[in-house]
Amino acid sequence: MSATTTSPESNQVSAPSPVELTPDDYRRSLLGSTLQSVLAVLVALFLGGLLIAATDETVRESAGYFFARPGDTFTAMWDAASSAYIAMFHGAVYNPDGSGLAGKLYPLTETLTVATPLILAGLGVALAFRTGLFNIGAQGQILIGATLAGYVGFAWQLPVGVHLLVVVVAGALGGAIWGGVVGLIKARTGAHEVILTIMLNYIAINLVSWLLTLSTFQREGSSNPISPPIAETAMFPKLLGDGFRLHWGFVVAVVATVAVAWLLNRSTIGFELRAVGANPRAARTAGISVTKGFVVVMLIAGMLAGLAGTAQIAGTEHSLTVGVAASFGFDAITVALLGRSKPWGTFFAGILYGAFRAGGVTMQTSTGTNIDIVLVVQSLIVLFVALPPLLKLKSRRKEVAA
Amino acid sequence: MTPRYSRALSAIALTGAAGLVLAGCGAAPEESSGGESEAQDFKGCIVSDDGGFQDRSFNQASYEGLKAVEEKRQIQVKEAESQAETEFEPNLNSMAQEGCDLTVSVGFLLADTTKKVAEANPDKHFAIVDDQSIKADNVKPIVYNTAEAAFLAGYLAAGASETGKVATYGGMDIPTVTVFMDGFADGVDYYNEQKNADVEVLGWDKESQNGTFLTSFQDSSRAKTVTQNLIGDGADVVLPVAGQAAQGTVDAVTEANNGGDNVRLIWPDTDGYETLDTGKEYVLTSVLKEMSTSVEDVVDQAVDGDFDSGLYVGTLANEGVGLAPYHDQQDSVNEELDKEVQQLKQDIIDGKVKVESENAPKA
Numbered sequence: 001m002s003a004t005t006t007s008p009e010s011n012q013v014s015a016p017s018p019v020e021l022t023p024d025d026y027r028r029s030l031l032g033s034t035l036q037s038v039l040a041v042l043v044a045l046f047l048g049g050l051l052i053a054a055t056d057e058t059v060r061e062s063a064g065y066f067f068a069r070p071g072d073t074f075t076a077m078w079d080a081a082s083s084a085y086i087a088m089f090h091g092a093v094y095n096p097d098g099s100g101l102a103g104k105l106y107p108l109t110e111t112l113t114v115a116t117p118l119i120l121a122g123l124g125v126a127l128a129f130r131t132g133l134f135n136i137g138a139q140g141q142i143l144i145g146a147t148l149a150g151y152v153g154f155a156w157q158l159p160v161g162v163h164l165l166v167v168v169v170a171g172a173l174g175g176a177i178w179g180g181v182v183g184l185i186k187a188r189t190g191a192h193e194v195i196l197t198i199m200l201n202y203i204a205i206n207l208v209s210w211l212l213t214l215s216t217f218q219r220e221g222s223s224n225p226i227s228p229p230i231a232e233t234a235m236f237p238k239l240l241g242d243g244f245r246l247h248w249g250f251v252v253a254v255v256a257t258v259a260v261a262w263l264l265n266r267s268t269i270g271f272e273l274r275a276v277g278a279n280p281r282a283a284r285t286a287g288i289s290v291t292k293g294f295v296v297v298m299l300i301a302g303m304l305a306g307l308a309g310t311a312q313i314a315g316t317e318h319s320l321t322v323g324v325a326a327s328f329g330f331d332a333i334t335v336a337l338l339g340r341s342k343p344w345g346t347f348f349a350g351i352l353y354g355a356f357r358a359g360g361v362t363m364q365t366s367t368g369t370n371i372d373i374v375l376v377v378q379s380l381i382v383l384f385v386a387l388p389p390l391l392k393l394k395s396r397r398k399e400v401a402a
Numbered sequence: 403m404t405p406r407y408s409r410a411l412s413a414i415a416l417t418g419a420a421g422l423v424l425a426g427c428g429a430a431p432e433e434s435s436g437g438e439s440e441a442q443d444f445k446g447c448i449v450s451d452d453g454g455f456q457d458r459s460f461n462q463a464s465y466e467g468l469k470a471v472e473e474k475r476q477i478q479v480k481e482a483e484s485q486a487e488t489e490f491e492p493n494l495n496s497m498a499q500e501g502c503d504l505t506v507s508v509g510f511l512l513a514d515t516t517k518k519v520a521e522a523n524p525d526k527h528f529a530i531v532d533d534q535s536i537k538a539d540n541v542k543p544i545v546y547n548t549a550e551a552a553f554l555a556g557y558l559a560a561g562a563s564e565t566g567k568v569a570t571y572g573g574m575d576i577p578t579v580t581v582f583m584d585g586f587a588d589g590v591d592y593y594n595e596q597k598n599a600d601v602e603v604l605g606w607d608k609e610s611q612n613g614t615f616l617t618s619f620q621d622s623s624r625a626k627t628v629t630q631n632l633i634g635d636g637a638d639v640v641l642p643v644a645g646q647a648a649q650g651t652v653d654a655v656t657e658a659n660n661g662g663d664n665v666r667l668i669w670p671d672t673d674g675y676e677t678l679d680t681g682k683e684y685v686l687t688s689v690l691k692e693m694s695t696s697v698e699d700v701v702d703q704a705v706d707g708d709f710d711s712g713l714y715v716g717t718l719a720n721e722g723v724g725l726a727p728y729h730d731q732q733d734s735v736n737e738e739l740d741k742e743v744q745q746l747k748q749d750i751i752d753g754k755v756k757v758e759s760e761n762a763p764k765a
Contacts, residue, residue, distance in 0.1 A: 213575055316488065321511065361496050
């Protein structure tokens with residue numbers, strides 16, 4: 001699926017009812033060009049900058065005498081926005097005040113750490129998108145993956161090496177079960193995957209909160225809803241030594257990206273999945289089992305999200321709480337969207353979102369800019385990624401009217 | 403774009419522009435340098451849990467404590483709101499890197515990370531609210547024996563109840579919540595003992611540690627249903643220990659009063675009469691957890707260079723916990739009952755009456 005298919009001519013051919021958004025349009029918005037993604041990010045950052053400036057106190061003060069000395073307002077606006085973004089850059093990529101090269105590059109490793117679960121879960125969402133399924137359930141899949149990985153991590157005693165391996169398998173299995181159930185129900189009954197995944201998210205979060213009220217999942221002598229820390233043997237080793245949070249989970253994310261790219265573009269299963277995504281009826285006619293495709297893709301998507309949960313447990317958090325998944329499962333949807341549902345696109349989109357999250361921390365502490373700005377920029381990106389097909393719809397309406 | 407639509411748009415634009423012109427007509431200040439007051443180079447910092455600093459509860463109260471010191475002593479303040487639990491560690495690390503002399507972590511959820519970051523930064527000081535699991539020379543735990551104040555609230559509720567039934571419920575089944583409920587239930591029991599009365603507590607059984615809970619501190623619609631059920635069962639005083647979700651109780655109590663019942667509520671953590679937007683007239687009293695005062699004290703001491711890592715337990719005796727004034731409900735608390743509550747408070751301080759809860763922090 002390349003960018004050339006987004007031209008309006010081909011739209012006219014494939015769209016039966018010209019005033020409605022067809023499923024094709026949605027799919028195109030997921031698979032549009034890289035240029036669109038880059039533009040969306042730039043425009044969102046610009047608007048975010050305006051917002052930072054508008055909420056800045058110095059700007060508001062100087063706007064009070066705008067006509068007496070307009071230069072002040074513009075200087076203040078520039079200062080507010082640029083200092084916030086510079087702080088973000090310092091927190092996400094390179095900190096010039098850090099001690100030694102290690103201190104200077106610490107932010108970059110933070111970015112990659114935060115990006116790890118986003119990439120893994122994003123791949124799961126992207127893969128499902130390519131098969132024509134809207135997998136909103138990454139959040140639940142991460143949680144269940146984290147729960148299984150966490151339980152194996154703190155309750156079992158196994159030798160070094162084996163333990164971590166079992167934890168990773170348990171996490172992947174947990175996610176695969178939670179995702180596979182969706183594929184199975186959809187294949188058997190035709191129930192819509194969006195409803196199924198949303199509902200399973202609720203079940204997952206409530207299941208985890210309930211488990212955390214059981215003494216098996218609590219620490220000795222405490223009834224707080226937080227599990228015991230996992231054993232040392234169950235943790236991902238640090239990639240760059242103890243001074244950094246970056247762990248081997250990131251390597252898992254890279255390997256997963258390569259694997260998904262191979263699966264989609266080189267393997268028979270991948271070809272079948274893409275065929276199901278492009279046109280289920282044609283795929284069925286060609287002898288591809290559509291229902292099997294649904295089950296397979298949801299198993300793999302869930303497994304990837306489960307690995308994201310494992311990265312959280314074995315990599316950074318080390319104990320299970322209801323908040324262990326943060327909002328990664330939902331961010332993963334936007335990551336896949338920005339990455340146009342391509343494996344490497346998702347990879348880099350995940351790193352970008354990781355940079356936003358890591359940089360947002362420094363931006364908040366050093367310039368006092370509200371952390372919600374980061375959320376606004378992220379949401380604007382999604383808006384601009386989804387905007388082109390909407391504009392197309394409008395122009396099509398005009399043509400119909402004329 | 404239709405003409406009518408564009409006319410409306412230009413009207414809006416015109417209004418906006420007019421507003422800008424009017425707003426921008428002030429005189430420019432003289433450009434001057436100097437005159438800045440000498441600021442302390444002490445850096446006091448705070449990291450919230452995922453509730454944020456506007457939660458009308460413990461994050462906000464702790465934040466206000468730090469802000470009070472900023473006002474008073476001109477210290478530098480850095481703040482970080484955690485949007486999710488995964489941000490605790492980056493936020494705390496960032497504070498240490500920014501050179502914070504004292505960092506306040508709000509909530510037991512931050513305990514693991516605070517411990518880790520404190521170990522990695524032995525020259526920096528930390529304080530943590532609502533947790534006492536960390537034993538380190540540079541970490542000060544701040545906890546509250548809320549059961550004592552809730553005990554008074556239970557006694558007061560039992561005395562003020564007309565139906566002979568009072569109720570409580572929690573946002574989640576965690577010790578910082580159930581400690582309120584334990585104290586409340588015991589206060590009612592104590593009243594029954596003293597007065598040979600038979601006031602019943604709905605929503606919590608201290609013996610079995612079973613009771614009514616929501617699924618989160620945000621679920622105010624469920625809180626409303628729960629409260630309506632409790633009122634339906636006959637309760638006329640309700641203590642919701644449910645953070646933001648307790649707004650649902652305010653709504654249910656307001657509706658019950660509009661329907662002719664006389665139902666009151668007891669607000670947890672802060673003085674509900676001051677923090678609530680509506681329904682404050684039904685606040686009988688509040689079970690106060692004076693987090694802003696204690697955080698202020700701890701930061702104050704640290705600025706003076708007197709940081710110590712000793713456990714701080716807020717009690718009735720050191721005014722770390724207490725009961726708020728009755729405000730609009732003054733008339734429904736007769737003088738005798740008020741006197742008894744004051745006496746009871748003194749008795750608890752003197753140790754004549756023991757308040758015990760397995761959920762209370764141990765000194």
